[in-house]
Amino acid sequence: MLVIIGKEFEGWTAEYVGHRRALTLIWNDEIVAPRLIGQIIDWCLLKDKEIREMKWKGEIIAYGKETIVQQVMPGMPSICTPLGTVEFSLSVSNQSYLATDYGRLPSGGWLYRYYYDSWDCELAICKVDVELACDQAVEECWGAVFRIKPKSGHRIDECNFTSLWKEGYNWTSCGSDTGEGLEAIEYKNQTDQLHMGTQDGTLLMMRRNQGDRIPKSFGKGMDVEAQGYILNSGKGISVPMSQMESDEICEIHFVIAWKRYVEENVSTWLAVDQFSKDILRGAGLR
Incomplete structure (x- = not known):
């Protein structure tokens, strides 16, 4: 040492x-x-x-090169928007967990780390570089990417990822606004509009079949497309995940985009239709 x-x-x-x-x-x-x-x-x-930054047990941090500047731990990972604050949370086996470590990314985002006895998780919150047609634009777009993995000799029976509004929000109406591969909710008031989105159950099934960081147990015994899988309501979106073995990694993301309200404008809806790799690329992560 x-x-x-x-x-x-x-x-x-x-x-x-x-x-x-x-x-x-x-x-x-x-x-x-x-x-x-x-x-x-x-x-x-x-x-x-x-x-190569290391965990306290000597393991290399999954996101690779120098990426963070540690600061005082906040209460909950969150994004502040014109319509209120959105908080991101994680539960494992029906128990909620807080991050054990936190740092600022050079790109302006944040990296939260959850180090526990039987699993590790990282949450990267990054500003997303959105590419839209010339007649479409958003003020800001942010993504939150969870990546969780059981430790050797352990497994995770179930976990849940959420993106929920903190009390005190000022949107006045909301509604489901899904699309192919996208589970999304639109929120608005008289001045601003916002979309919150994640990948839908059908796309998660495709990722499972491709070995793309979705557990092999996901969706077994149910018709994901017919029954639905992602839970959404006025308060936000929840993505439950099934059993995970020690050789598996699960990656789930949420995207939030907002702009000044314009009737029939779909810019924020288009902006939240993202892949995790594109969210992380803007922050120099992988």
């Missing part, structure tokens, strides 16, 4: 106060000789190096 006291570690460009864990270079020397000390110092001062 190498402990550096001070600011003499190049490569992390964002400001940061506190301890951070990184994978160091490999050395093998029974005696700490001056030459080895020089090599370590040179590595610490090297600006052009890949930094």
Whole structure:
């Protein structure tokens, strides 16, 4: 273990106060000789190096390179919109969990980490670079991507991902506004319109069949398209997920887009029809 006291570690460009864990270079020397000390110092001062951030148990963080600046832990991951605040939450086996770690992304988003005994989860909240036709536009679009994985020797019986409005919202009407592969709700008042969306059950089934980060148990014993799977209401959207084995990863996202209200304008609806990889790409994640 190498402990550096001070600011003499190049490569992390964002400001940061506190301890951070990184994978160091490999050395093998029974005696700490001056030459080895020089090599370590040179590595610490090297600006052009890949930094692999580590969890406290020594595991490499799934999102890869240097991505976060830790800050004071907020109460709940959320996005503030002109119509109110949307909060994102996670429950596993009917028990709600809070993030154990939090950091600011250089791109302006956030990365929340949930480290527990039998599973790990990360939630990335990123601003989405939306590409629309020239006559369509939104003021802002944000995505929230959950990625959860059981630890070796464990499994998750069930979990639930939610995107819900915090009390105090100011929208005055809402309604389901789904499309092919998209489960969405429209919210509006006299001045603003907003869509909240996620992938529908049919698209999640397709991802399961392609081995695209949906558990093999998803949708078994039910007609997802006929019965519906994603739960939506005026308060938001909930995506329940079935049993997950230790070799499986589950990835679920929500997208929120808003603009000034224009009658019959579908810009926000089009904007929330996204894939997780496109949400993460804007923040330099994968």
